[in-house]
Amino acid sequence: MLADIMIVICAASGALGRLVLRELVGRDQPVVAAVRNPDRLVDLPGVEVRRGDYDDPAGLRSALRGADRVLLISSPELDHERRVTQHRAVIDAAVATGVRAIAYTSFLGADRDEPGMNAAHHETEQAIAASGLAHTILRHPFYTDAFVNPGLRAAVDSGVLVSATGGRGLNTALRADLAAAAATVLTDDAHLGRAYDLTGPVWTYPQLAEALTALTGRPVEHRDAAVTGPMGFLMSLARAGALERQTDDLRTLLGRPPTPLRDVVAQAI
Missing domain, CATH: 3.40.50.720 (NAD(P)-binding Rossmann-like Domain)
Structure with a gap:
C-alpha cells in the first residue's frame, strides 16, 4: 500500500x-x-x-x-x-x-x-x-456482467436459455474482479512496466443453464440458436473459439481465483 x-x-x-x-x-x-x-x-x-x-x-x-x-x-x-x-x-x-x-x-x-x-x-x-x-x-476481456445479469430471470421463467456460441467457452471476467486488480496495480510499484492479459475462468452456456437450474430449482435447458445485435456479435466470437484464451494474470493480481460462474449467477438472480 x-x-x-x-x-x-x-x-x-x-x-x-x-x-x-x-x-x-x-x-x-x-x-x-x-x-x-x-x-x-x-x-x-x-x-x-x-x-x-x-x-x-x-x-x-x-x-x-x-x-x-x-x-x-x-x-x-x-x-x-x-x-x-x-x-x-x-x-x-x-x-x-x-x-x-x-x-x-x-x-x-x-x-x-x-x-x-x-x-x-x-x-x-x-x-x-x-x-x-x-x-x-x-x-x-469482455465483462461477465454483460452475459450474466438479472435478465437471466427470463430464461428461468421460460425454462430455455438461448445462445449462438455452439457450446464454446467464454473467458469473461467479472467487472468487480477487474476493479480489484486495478486497485492492486495502482497501489504497488511492483506492477510498473508490466502488461497483464486478464481472463476469468472459461465457462459455457450449457454450464450457465446448469447453474440456473441448480440455483433456482427450476429446469433450464440450453438451446443453440441465432442471436442478433451486439450480443450476437459477441456470441459469434465465442463460437469461433476467440474467447477461450486463458492466463493466470487475473488470479495473480487478485491473490485468489477469479469469481466462479456459479457465484456470479447467484449474485445476478
Whole structure:
C-alpha cells in the first residue's frame, strides 16, 4: 500500500470506475475521481471529486494536478480517431502535471498492431510507452456482467436459455474482479512496466443453464440458436473459439481465483 500518494481515477463515474473507487476507499487509499459531471458521484463519501472531461485537455490538467498516479479507463467512444485523441489528452495531461505512473484499461490482443476493435487500444498503449511515464497495462476481456445479469430471470421463467456460441467457452471476467486488480496495480510499484492479459475462468452456456437450474430449482435447458445485435456479435466470437484464451494474470493480481460462474449467477438472480 502506498499511503502517501494521490491516485486519480479518470472516467470514475462509470460502472468500472465506481468499483475501483470503492476498492481504494476500502483499502484506506486517498483517491480522486475525475469525471465529466461531478454531480454524478455524490453517493461516494470519502472521495474527492474533480471535473475531468476527456474532451477538455485544460480541464484534465487541473483534474490531475498533484496526482502521483492515474488510472486511464478507456473511453467508450466508438470513433477511432476521437477515442485515441481523448486518451492522448489524458496522457499529455499526466506528463504536463508530473504524474509518476499511469495504468490503462486496454483489451486482450491490443499488443498486436491489427485493424479492428483493438486498434485504438493498441495506439493508446504505444502512446503511453512513448510518453516516458512509468505504466501498467491492464488488458481486459469482455465483462461477465454483460452475459450474466438479472435478465437471466427470463430464461428461468421460460425454462430455455438461448445462445449462438455452439457450446464454446467464454473467458469473461467479472467487472468487480477487474476493479480489484486495478486497485492492486495502482497501489504497488511492483506492477510498473508490466502488461497483464486478464481472463476469468472459461465457462459455457450449457454450464450457465446448469447453474440456473441448480440455483433456482427450476429446469433450464440450453438451446443453440441465432442471436442478433451486439450480443450476437459477441456470441459469434465465442463460437469461433476467440474467447477461450486463458492466463493466470487475473488470479495473480487478485491473490485468489477469479469469481466462479456459479457465484456470479447467484449474485445476478
